[in-house]
Amino acid sequence: MADANIEGSRRIAEAAKKYGVPRFIQVSSYNADPKSKSVFFATKGIAEEVVRDIIPDSTIVRPAPMYYRNSPFLNELFTLTKPGGNILLKQSVYPTHALQVAQALEKIGYDDSTAGKTYELYGPEKYSKAELREMLKYITHIGMYGFFPAAIGYDFPLPEFGAKLWCWVNEKI
Template sequence: MITGLNIAKQSRQAVVGLTQKRFAHDLVVSPKTGRTIIKTGSGGRSSSNGHVITVFGCTGFLGRYLINRLAREGAHVIVPYRDEDDMRHLKVMGDLGKIVPMEIHLRNKDSLEAAIRHSDTVYNLLGRDYETKNFSFADVHVEAAGILAELAQKHDVDRFIQVSSMNAAIDSTSKFLSTKAEGEQVVRSIFPTATIVRPSFMYGQEDRFLARLAMSRGLSVRINGGKTKVRPVNVSDVAGAMHKMLDGDNTIGETFELVGDQEYTYAQLLDFIKEITNLDHGDLNVPKPIASLMAKAMNLLPWQTLGADEIERMMIDDKLTGAKTFADLDMEPTSLEITGIQYLRRFRTNLYNDEPLKKGVVGKKKTFHTSYL
């Protein structure tokens, strides 16, 4: 029988349960500095996970996915930027006051220090696929990485997570990959407990990997005959892995190679794109010397194009070196064959836009009919 006493008792229990959840907290003590990180709230963007995090390179492709992961748990995220227009889309990813933009310049050490001094974690996502008249690969991948590691050490930052690249090696024929490897060494010499992340080619909604392969109109260019083997990885998976590294003690001082679940040649990827987009491209095999020469000529244009060093990277197979992978983070990478259609559908003509993907079967083309109008 429902009585006024029972109703009052149930109401009290509901209020107590709500307040206990609202003010629940968790303590995390940094093993390096002894700093106490206190989590408060029920979780979500309006809570606080106690972290203050600086993400350099946050305006790039990977940066937006990582910041969204961090901000939706209530972290205070410092967003260093050079151009105000490049970071506006990041401000809405966190609650009011949780996303803190700070203007920086890589050659202004004071601005870099201001972005780091209050943080307990620093992510360095800085990187460029091409050199400019202002910044070389070495300036961004080596010198800047070293400065950030020094400043992080100076201000007792708990975690430093450096994004490198798959196939990074000092003796690489690619200047991009050799400077990435040099940057790894510099960071580790200054900040020994730094975590190194080596992702393969990343794909997603705003990528320059699948999009570049799919953007050819009527002709698929196959450099080196499309024989190079790669393991493209979903950018959301990489961001998720880096988010797990935030409080993962088993990631301290480790190197992670983050690759997709399957290996493809460029020829297989181009065929896969043809199948999804229903665009029947012709194939053109371009030898490396000719492709490099064409890239050098295109680099004289005032806008960014495929660079000669990118051609070099397209000749290098993805090879695992025995470092840790997604499996060590209890993660399984997303399959390109399952998710690829959501990134490539926009390259279809409107005649085939709503057609589902027939896995492993190149569908027959429809003939036009007035009923399609």
């Protein structure tokens, strides 16, 4: 974690400074804090400090969990059984769409008044992961008769014959 989050950020920031990059935007993570008990969030927080030491007017962006087609965030909620799933579903998040984060990054990149600031990009509403899962179950028909995983965005690299066979077996079961 330290190599990827801290040392990777350090190397990129040093290269940007060396080659005179006019604007530097560090995409971090929500809950980034050097004092966090989580190794991930602690290394993200330390990386922010390292970047600010090298490039003081860098902009820090902390997006909340992002959703988009086939995103890891949504796929985690599709899993029917998962060790510790009861704990995961109690977590609350303010999910945001990846396109909204991209639009914010574009605006930040062109607006010089954002230099040296930190932005936290959250969605407008707080949800528990259990609530999100219930919404997704309704939309994707998880657990309903005739459920086919491809309906929720999974891509099966099957020839047409294999897909027809899968559907026939699913129908008989």
